[in-house]
Amino acid sequence: MNQINYLLNNNPINDKVSAMENSKLHYYHSGALLVVFQTDNLDSIKTDLINISNNLGKVYQINNAKQYSMVINQIFEEIDKHISNPDLTLKWLAQEKIFMNKDYLGKQFKKETGQTFTEYLMQYRMNRAMELITQTNKLQISDVAEKIGFKNNPAYFSRAFKKFTGLTPLTYQKKIRKWKC
Incomplete structure (x- = not known):
């Protein structure tokens, strides 16, 4: 569990998504990973990982848009x-x-x-x-x-x-x- 917390806290995306508070982002990551770890079905895991990736990508895109004029x-x-x-x-x-x-x-x-x-x-x-x-x-x-x-x-x-x-x-x-x- 310490390794998971380390990865979540030191994830490079945390630097990119400044609009989300770290605690909210950590909560999102933890919840998403918990869903993946509790799933027995490989297809469900694939779907969950795709959804996690898409959601994080949207957060990144929204926050990146703020850096432009x-x-x-x-x-x-x-x-x-x-x-x-x-x-x-x-x-x-x-x-x-x-x-x-x-x-x-x-x-x-x-x-x-x-x-x-x-x-x-x-x-x-x-x-x-x-x-x-x-x-x-x-x-x-x-x-x-x-x-x-x-x-x-x-x-x-x-x-x-x-x-x-x-x-x-x-x-x-x-x-x-x-x-x-």
Whole structure:
């Protein structure tokens, strides 16, 4: 039990989630791990660990969003709202949503995030594609491509997905389905 307490207290995520009090975070970790340790079924353990990971990721994302300026947070919100728009670009956001100079926004985005807008958008789209493929078996790869802004070019989506994950979307989908069974 001392090792578990050590791991919980010295977990690097504690440094990242400053908005949550350490006692609340410790309580969350302890409760989540207790559920996992009390479970006999391997599938339940997998599900519990995935849920724990997702919840901690959400806390991390919420707290990380606070470190960016208002305009960069607005860009993140607009990307999330308009992810299916194939015309989603920094230029489009600057002209239609944020009403600021595109070059200034691009420099500010790179300065604060360490990535160009295009790199971030591609990463966001690929992560969203993996989520969609993982969450449902009913979506075709072309539907996933459309939902993340590759409506006009599913072949390009497949190439980008393979470059990002090392697998084609179909292979990724098959592996996920096999894992879920």
